[in-house]
Amino acid sequence: MTIEDNKRIIREAIEAESAHDFDRTFEAIDDACVFYQAGAEPITGSAQARPLLDGMLVVMPDFHREIQELVAEGDMVVARTKIGGTLSGQAVAWDNCNLYRMRDGKCVEMWIFHVLPPEIAAVLAGG
Numbered sequence: 723m724t725i726e727d728n729k730r731i732i733r734e735a736i737e738a739e740s741a742h743d744f745d746r747t748f749e750a751i752d753d754a755c756v757f758y759q760a761g762a763e764p765i766t767g768s769a770q771a772r773p774l775l776d777g778m779l780v781v782m783p784d785f786h787r788e789i790q791e792l793v794a795e796g797d798m799v800v801a802r803t804k805i806g807g808t809l810s811g812q813a814v815a816w817d818n819c820n821l822y823r824m825r826d827g828k829c830v831e832m833w834i835f836h837v838l839p840p841e842i843a844a845v846l847a848g849g
Contacts, residue, residue: 725794728824732799733792735829740786744775752828759834781842782807787818797824805836814839 723731731750738746748768757765765771778785784807791802799822806815816839823831 723824723827728799729792729794731827732801732822733789736787736789736801736803739775742779744772748772750829752830755829755832757832757834782809784808798822799824809841814842
């Protein structure tokens with residue numbers, strides 16, 4: 723796959739995520755993908771990651787991601803995005819940056835960088 727192919731795959735996956743078409747989003751993610759996020763243990767496999775997105779829709783039914791910048795080199799793609807939606811009647815938004823390692827047209831490793839607004843962190847933590 724070329725660098726442009728990898729960027730297209732990630733762009734389409736993020737667009738599908740924003741449209742709540744998670745089946746299409748996960749078509750771009752290898753079944754054994756490892757997801758890293760600061761402060762949390764890595765998650766291995768799309769089956770473990772999928773419930774996190776499903777849970778986001780429960781607390782924020784209008785969840786969406788807007789691509790701000792997409793950069794790639796070699797087998798790596800970086801997506802800087804703005805995530806937003808409505809939580810308990812209030813608009814919330816935060817910046818996000820994900821780093822994707824691609825192999826054969828699929829993401830095999832993903833690093834997730836963001837600071838969740840306290841109200842989102844509390845809901846996702848069960849508070």
